[in-house]
Amino acid sequence: MMLKRLGAFLLIVAFGFATVQSATAQDDDASHTVTxxxxxxxxxxxxxxxxxxFESANGADALSLLTPTSGESKFASATGGTNYDIQTNRDGVKLNVDVTSREGDLGSGGNNSMMEELGLLVKAQTGNSQEDVKLTELGSSSISGGELDSEFGPLSATDLNLTYEGVVTEEFTSNAGSANKLTVKYTVTGN
Known part of the structure; x- marks a missing residue:
């Protein structure tokens, strides 16, 4: 009887080793693709x-890039600026600037338009250089814009300079309480 028990015990042990050994022999590697x-x-x-x-009649110091047209004269000049940041992983992009709206005495049409009496230029430090675009021109009531930089990128730059330079003629008058504003929009286009 003891021999039967010993035989049963050995059979159970052998079966246990076979089970454990087959479990450890299995291949449990797995993989997948990350896109x-x-x-x-x-x-x-x-x-x-x-x-x-515009605080004083400093026409002699007025900015040379804003040359009067049609006999207009420069009366006063002013400058102001801010900074901008740009990040792109694209190549061959362009930075464009446009005036998208105007308010107050700079409003469109009628007797309230002082656009012909204002010359405004924006200078932008860009990824490649310092570029200038005239937004308004003395003697013209039209607004314009243009390309500040082309074919740049990839780029990650902070605290780049945006400088606005303006001149007005002696004819520029502002109604009391009039908020003379231009909305200037910057757009990145290209590849």
Whole structure:
């Protein structure tokens, strides 16, 4: 009887070893693929609004890039600026600037438009250089814009300079309480 029990015990032990050994012999590796997909990313931020204050008749010091047309004369000049940040992983992009709206005595049409009496230029430090774009021109009531930089990127830059330079003629008058504002929009376009 003892021999039967010993035989049963050995059979159970042998079966246990076979089970444990087969479990450890199994291959339990697994793998999968991770796909990396980076979209085109472009972020542009401008820190503050800019205020130009024309305080004195400093026409002799007025800015040379804003040359009067049609016999207009420069009466006063002013400058102001802020900073901007740009990050892009794109290549060959462009930074454009446009005036998208105007308020107060700079409003469109009628007798309230002082646009012909204002010359405004923006200078932007860009990824490649310092570029200038005329937004308004003395003697013209039209607004314009243009390309500040082209074919740049990838780029990550902070605290780049945006400088506005303006001149007005002696004909520029402002109604009391009139908020003379231009909305200037910056856009990144391209590849």
């Amino acid at each position: 990396i997909d980076v979209e085109d990313i472009t972020e542009l931020s401008i820190e503050n609004s800019v205020e130009l204050t």
